[in-house]
Amino acid sequence: MSIFTTFFPLGWQHYLMGGAFIGAGAGLLFILTGRIGGMSTVFSSTWSFVVNKPFFQQARFTESRNWRLVYALGLILGALVWWLGFAGGVAESTAVPVWQLLLGGFFVGYGARLGNGCTSGHGICGLGSMQLPSLFAVLTFMATAFLTANIIARIAS
Amino acid sequence: MNTSNMTRPRMLATLAAGALFGFGLSISTMIRPEVVLSFLRFSDFGLMLVMGGAVVVTLMAYKLAPRLLKQPLLGDIFHKHPSVWNRDTAVGAALFGIGWGLCGVCPGPAIAGLGAGNWNLLWALAGIALGALAQGLRAK
Numbered sequence: 001m002s003i004f005t006t007f008f009p010l011g012w013q014h015y016l017m018g019g020a021f022i023g024a025g026a027g028l029l030f031i032l033t034g035r036i037g038g039m040s041t042v043f044s045s046t047w048s049f050v051v052n053k054p055f056f057q058q059a060r061f062t063e064s065r066n067w068r069l070v071y072a073l074g075l076i077l078g079a080l081v082w083w084l085g086f087a088g089g090v091a092e093s094t095a096v097p098v099w100q101l102l103l104g105g106f107f108v109g110y111g112a113r114l115g116n117g118c119t120s121g122h123g124i125c126g127l128g129s130m131q132l133p134s135l136f137a138v139l140t141f142m143a144t145a146f147l148t149a150n151i152i153a154r155i156a157s
Numbered sequence: 158m159n160t161s162n163m164t165r166p167r168m169l170a171t172l173a174a175g176a177l178f179g180f181g182l183s184i185s186t187m188i189r190p191e192v193v194l195s196f197l198r199f200s201d202f203g204l205m206l207v208m209g210g211a212v213v214v215t216l217m218a219y220k221l222a223p224r225l226l227k228q229p230l231l232g233d234i235f236h237k238h239p240s241v242w243n244r245d246t247a248v249g250a251a252l253f254g255i256g257w258g259l260c261g262v263c264p265g266p267a268i269a270g271l272g273a274g275n276w277n278l279l280w281a282l283a284g285i286a287l288g289a290l291a292q293g294l295r296a297k
Contacts (some may be wrong), residue, residue, distance in 0.1 A: 001227030007202045010192075015203035018185020019210025025178030026211070027218025032170040034229035035179070036238040039264040042210030043289035055296045066163055067171050071218050072268050074175020079272030081176065082183035093282020096190045096261060098280050104260025105267065105284020106291070107252050112264060113292040117240060119263040120178075120251070123208055133242035138248060141254030148258025149197035 024077075026124055035067065036129075038121025039075075040112035042068040100152070111141075167231045179269040181211070188270040188278075190261030197258055256288070 004012060029037040045065035048056040083089060094101075112118040115137055117126060122141075126134025185207045186192045196204035223235045240246070257263055262270075263282040270278035 008206075010186075010199055010203065012203065012206055015185050015206035016210045018181045018183070018187065019207040019212075020214050021181025022178050022207065022211040023181075023214025023218070023260075025174045025181060026215045028177060029171060029174035030215075030218050030229070030235065031222045031226070032229055032231045033173070034233045034235045034257060035171075036236055037174065037188060038238070039268065040285075040289070042240035042268075043285055044256040044293055046286075046292060047290055051290070051293070053185055053294065053295050055293045057270045067168070070168055070171045071175040072180075074172040074177075075179035075182070075264070075265065075269045076272035077172065078176035078179025078181070079183045079188060079269040082180050083273040086184070087273070089274075091276075092188060092270060093275055094190045094261075094277045096194070096277070098277075101190075101260045101262065101277065101280035101290060102284040104256045104258075105262060106288040107259065107284075108263060108267075108281070109256075109285035109288025109290075110292045111249045111251070111253030111256055111288070112285075113249070113289045115246045115253055117246075117250075118265075119208070119257070120265050121238075124211045124215055125238065127208075129219050129237070130216070131240045133246060136242050137240065137246055137250040139209025140250035141257060144251045144254030145171075145186060145197050145258035146199075146254075148255045149194055150258075152259060153194075 002072075022124065023128075025074075026120075026128065029071070034068075036125050037071055038125050039072075040109075040115055040118040040121055042072050043109055044113050045069075115141075164231070167233075170231055177207045178265065179272060181207075182266055182269045183273055188273055188275060188279075190266075190278075191260040193257075193263075193266070197261070256284075260284070 045061040048061040122134040122137040
């Protein structure tokens with residue numbers, strides 16, 4: 001049991017169960033509608049409503065922007081069900097400083113869109129369809145994320 | 158836009174799929190940046206279980222559905238989204254990782270976290286939206 005407490009100090013069941021739900025969401029989307037549901041594209045496709053630049057007016061954005069927004073809305077809905085039904089409705093918050101959220105978010109958005117995928121696009125959908133380029137992408141962002149997170153921890157402490 | 162793409166049942170299915178996804182992100186505490194950062198600092202390996210569990214279930218759906226069904230249950234075709242390995246993917250993934258390591262928030266949790274009242278995540282959401290805008294404006 002010590003291995004479990006060393007590597008999973010907060011327990012492990014909820015991680016596995018949550019992963020299964022995430023996979024069920026991506027899987028259900030595919031079985032019912034045929035779509036591959038990564039999460040980062042919505043951040044480009046939604047800009048197509050207001051930005052006229054040809055890049056944003058590509059069919060892959062304008063034709064998917066509606067369902068991607070509905071999918072994102074579902075994400076909020078699912079979290080709401082968990083929050084009110086299972087977590088007692090105590091509001092979540094984070095102690096991560098605002099500058100890290102904002103600047104980190106900027107790199108996340110820029111990088112995910114340049115690299116055509118994030119933790120769900122490459123990590124779950126890409127690996128779920130056994131694509132080698134997605135595996136390389138996952139290994140790359142894991143490596144830079146490990147480095148960054150540990151450097152920041154050193155500086156902050 | 159192709160309106161047959163968005164019938165009411167397909168819309169509800171998309172909403173339900175998103176809800177399962179968001180429920181999973183919440184129950185696995187991936188909507189807490191601290192938990193993601195503790196994975197990236199090697200003190201809790203839960204994220205591997207989340208990703209592993211999600212990949213296995215997704216893999217089964219992606220493999221089995223096209224074999225067992227002629228088309229998706231609510232119409233259209235089974236889409237593919239081939240990824241490519243090139244300079245953009247490499248640089249983009251590297252930058253994504255830097256941002257992820259800085260804030261502990263990736264696109265899914267940034268959206269889902271709002272459903273659990275985590276308003277701080279609006280900062281990350283704004284950052285991601287601006288980053289995606291900057292990428293599109295710089296792209297050819």
